[in-house]
Amino acid sequence: MTAKPPTPVRRFGSIVGTVLTYVAIWLGLVLLIAGVGIRWFWGRITVRDMMISLQNVDLPAGYTREWQGFYGIVVAPLVIVLILAACHAGHALRVRTRRLGAWDQRPRRQRRRTRALSLGLALILVVTGASVFSSSVGLADFVRASRSTMDIGDYYAAPEVTGSENQRNIVNIYLESGEQTLSDTNLFEKDPYAPLEEQTSDWQSIEDYQQYQGGGWTMAGLVSSQCGIPLKGTIAPWYGGGNTAPPDSIRTYLQGTTCLGDVFKQQGYKNVFMGGARAEFASKDTFLQDHGYDEVKDLDLWKNSGESEKDFRPDWGLSDQRLLDHAKDEIDRLHAESEKTGQPFNLSMLTLDTHEPATAYDYCPVDTESRLISVYQCSMEQVAGYVDYMKDKGYLDDTAVVIQGDHLKHMTSSDSFHEQLDRNDHRSIVNRVWVPGQENKRRLRPGIDQLSMYPTLLEAAGLDIRDHSAGLGVSAFTDAIPGGSAQALGPRGYRELVATDSKDFYTRAWDGEEVHG
Known part of the structure; x- marks a missing residue:
């Protein structure tokens, strides 16, 4: 039995599905290449490290690491997707030419299975890329810190001098x-x-x-070693997107x-x-x-x-x-x-x-x-x-x-x-x-x-x-180590505390309102 030509709705759905498949392939490749590249060149970093680097990105003359990253993360996935799309389009054109312009004669169920398999493989690529990228930038820690109810103010100890005879x-x-x-x-x-x-x-x-x-820059080093807190900003005095100077x-x-x-x-x-x-x-x-x-x-x-x-x-x-x-x-x-x-x-x-x-x-x-x-x-x-x-x-x-x-x-x-x-x-x-x-x-x-x-x-x-x-x-x-100190927290809890935005604490600190433990 000859398959009927698709209705406009089915035709539109087929086009949307194809576009989504290619978008998924592109996104998966971007995440996978970025994750592997970050791990290879820099090891494990944080989301804030990545944000700071992106804010300061520059593409100087010569084939530098910035250009390598641009070609690898931006250009390469796009080229791969375009090649796949061209191959797919060429194959479809050859099939139609052989069939004198007829629509795909395969049973509808077979066509759906083929499209579902293609989309499924693309989604697997997205999941794999997202997993590699997330691991490379510590995305789970970043999300956990963003959603955390911990606040530095709950652990902050204002120094109390109890003796100075030996100063x-x-x-x-x-x-x-x-x-x-x-x-x-x-x-x-x-x-x-x-x-x-x-x-x-x-x-x-x-x-x-x-x-x-x-941390990782001079003012972060000075503030942390002289004030005992991470250097972070708030929306009030300046906006640094987190841990920036x-x-x-x-x-x-x-x-x-x-x-x-x-x-x-x-x-x-x-x-x-x-x-x-x-x-x-x-x-x-x-x-x-x-x-x-x-x-x-x-x-x-x-x-x-x-x-x-x-x-x-x-x-x-x-x-x-x-x-x-x-x-x-x-x-x-x-x-x-x-x-x-x-x-x-x-x-x-x-x-x-x-x-x-x-x-x-x-x-x-x-x-x-x-x-x-x-x-x-x-x-x-x-x-x-x-x-x-x-x-x-x-x-x-x-x-x-x-x-x-x-x-x-x-x-x-x-x-x-x-x-x-x-x-x-x-x-x-x-x-x-x-x-x-x-x-x-x-x-x-x-x-x-x-x-x-x-x-x-x-x-x-x-x-x-x-x-x-x-x-x-x-x-x-x-x-x-005092029991209520931040240093008494386990490694995971301490990392979460240091990474958390602690907006209330930093708003008071930057506004000049004295903070207390």
Whole structure:
């Protein structure tokens, strides 16, 4: 029996079904290629990491990783779908030509089974692609955090100083992109931290010191280690889509929270911050000034002080050598004032030589295949020289020193060391801790993240704080974790808490309303 030509409704349905099948194939390929590509090049990331990368995406000249991603995720699936569609159309045309333009003569049930099978296979591709993509970006954790009823405010501990009779000066040095993993000589040409390790061989360190989930840039490192909370935004003061840095020149910066500089200010400290870069970038100056820092010395000061042009990198700021030369003068001044007045000080600083692209100054001979490894070593030589200077001056007798990376090394497509770091499960942040006297022998709790560095810094400065707690963190100087602390949560619960938007908490914090635990 000859099949009847399809009615217009059936014809329309057939066209819609075919289009949906091709859309499903395209979507499945996009998700599958994106998921595999993310896992291959970057390992497991978060949805927020992906959103930040997409906000900052650029397609520079040359065949870079950005272009590879564009061709792989955007162009390749479209080309594959067009090829399949062309083959299908060509086959249909040949069949119709052979049958002199007749409609498909197969029984209707057979035609339906064929279309259903095609659509089913396309849906399987979509499900597979979605599963791979979801796993690569931690979509389940993101959804769980978005729907979570947990709030950081329920676990936040405002630091309460219970004793200050042993308070001391403290120097806090942030190393730009200071990742401990770079010391692995099985992965890299040499250990760039060797000069620092030699100078701090009798210091303590926190084994497996971790970047908090969702962090990974300088302001996130400063806020987490000085305030004990993840850096997040709300719709009110700025909108960052979650874990992103605020824009330059915002009016206030998390004034509702009590941070490191606030506590030191309350205890009579003088707070000074020094950096080679412009302090206005990402509103670092606002953060520091809103949280107890008396002086912020940055690029503008160095440019106005007669520094030679050869000591500046045009894209960023003053070299680490010159910054630390200024830091020697600064600690001389602060220590002399402290001995005269009895006022302790907190001197914090941030290096920048190791921020990519690698810039080698005339004091930095490049003797490695990777230019960046040599730059890291040269920067560490400057920091080690500063430690040696403090030692020679006798400052280490009454001054604690904490050296820490501000975050793991960036892994954007133009950055170095993807092969060694992308899928490395043992990445950690470099750190060294010096506390004068017997306290330097106290064991430091391994595996803490940047949120616990806040109370660690307070205790390194000789302050006693209730329950060793501040923000979401618990000091590395204790193994006793309070029962109601965020650090007492299991790994899954802690990840959920850190990832949750906590809109009520951050709205109060950014609005300047004092937050309480």
